[in-house]
Amino acid sequence: MKREVVIFGAGKTADHARFYLDHDSPYEVRGFTVDRAFLDRETHAGLPVVAFEDIERTFPPSRCEMLVAISYVRVNAARAEKYAQAKAKGYALATYVSSRATTWPGLLIGDNCVIHEGCIIQPFAEIGSNVTIGSGAVIGHHTIIKDHCFISGGATVSGNVTVESYCFIGAGATIRDKITIARGCVIGAGALVMEDTREKGVYKGQAAMPLPRSSDELRAI
Ligand SMILES: CC(C)(COP(=O)(O)OP(=O)(O)OC[C@H]1O[C@@H](n2cnc3c(N)ncnc32)[C@H](O)[C@@H]1OP(=O)(O)O)[C@@H](O)C(=O)NCCC(=O)NCCS
Structure with missing residues (x-):
């Protein structure tokens, strides 16, 4: 029996997340939700789109989890705000770790994370909540990625x-x-970052x- 999930967002990031959930997860995506001000259609990609303000009526948190699938706008603050609002409504937030990522037993990872294919997360690394890690990224051993980051x-x-x-x-x-x-x-x-950085840097x-030449002028390629 698959777990039901509704995706916050109805753009490319949401479509990308939905693809992963459909093809590689224990979740069944039941619909999308956006703020009412952005609600411009009743369906998206064959599923209902519901105003976030009323989402509990259609997809109650007792039955359905949520994945907030918006990118890194305002240095992840937009995603963090929706993450907090979804939690306040009582939703459990889904985490997706690609079956094609490399992870090890004991991985500590929070909710509302999306870990794309080809990532390597080494032993003893810790990933907070509401973190997205793109394909092929490497997270070294004993490294801590705190909440609301986008790698x-x-x-x-x-x-x-x-x-x-x-x-x-x-x-x-490279860090x-x-x-x-x-x-x-x-x-x-x-x-290439070689030393500690300053806040909000x-x-x-x-x-x-x-180079001041065209590719027609290259000898070896
Ligand atoms: C560094 C960054 C955040 C700066 O963004 P920005 O404030 O919009 O800066 P601009 O594009 O106006 O560029 C400012 C200057 O830095 C240079 N620059 C920007 N990004 C650069 C980069 N990654 N490496 C080297 N130089 C860069 C620009 O050429 C420009 O130089 P100029 O002032 O001499 O013309 C952005 O360019 C960047 O690298 N974003 C990450 C993109 C990415 O990895 N996306 C993946 C998403 S999944």
Whole structure:
């Protein structure tokens, strides 16, 4: 018997989450919910869309769990707000860990997390609540990712790191071992972070530079 779940959101992040839940989880997605102000259709992808304000009437928390599937807007604050509101309404929040991710026994992970395919979460790592980790990201041993973080695909968070709450780590970024990423930081795609960061800091790496020639002029490719 599958567990029933309703998804908060009806955009691409919600569609992405629904795909995973449909194909690789013990959950059956029963519908979507959005704030009434954003309710512009009755169905989405073949399922009902219900105003969040009235969600308990259609999908009561006694029967249905919820997954808040919105991205990292306002450095994850938007997702955190809906996470808190869903909990206040009495919903249990679903966590999805891809069957194609590598995890180990004893993993501590909170609710409303989405762990995509190809992630490696090493032993003794801890993941808080309301955390998304994109495909292929590596979370090293004894590293702690606190609540409301978004770790993009391909990022490497080395061992013994603490990522405080409300951080965003961009695609392919690398965080060296034994440092702390302070609360509310944004680490840009491809950045290499070698020391502790400051709260709400924004860090960027070195962007690729165009060579003054076209690909027609290359000898080896
Ligand atoms: C770092 C980042 C957050 C900055 O965002 P922003 O404030 O909108 O900054 P802008 O795009 O205006 O760029 C500001 C400057 O930094 C540079 N820059 C931006 N991101 C960069 C990056 N990742 N690496 C190197 N340089 C970068 C820009 O070229 C620009 O340089 P300029 O001032 O010389 O023109 C953003 O560019 C980024 O990397 N986001 C992460 C994207 C990502 O990983 N998405 C995955 C989602 S799943």
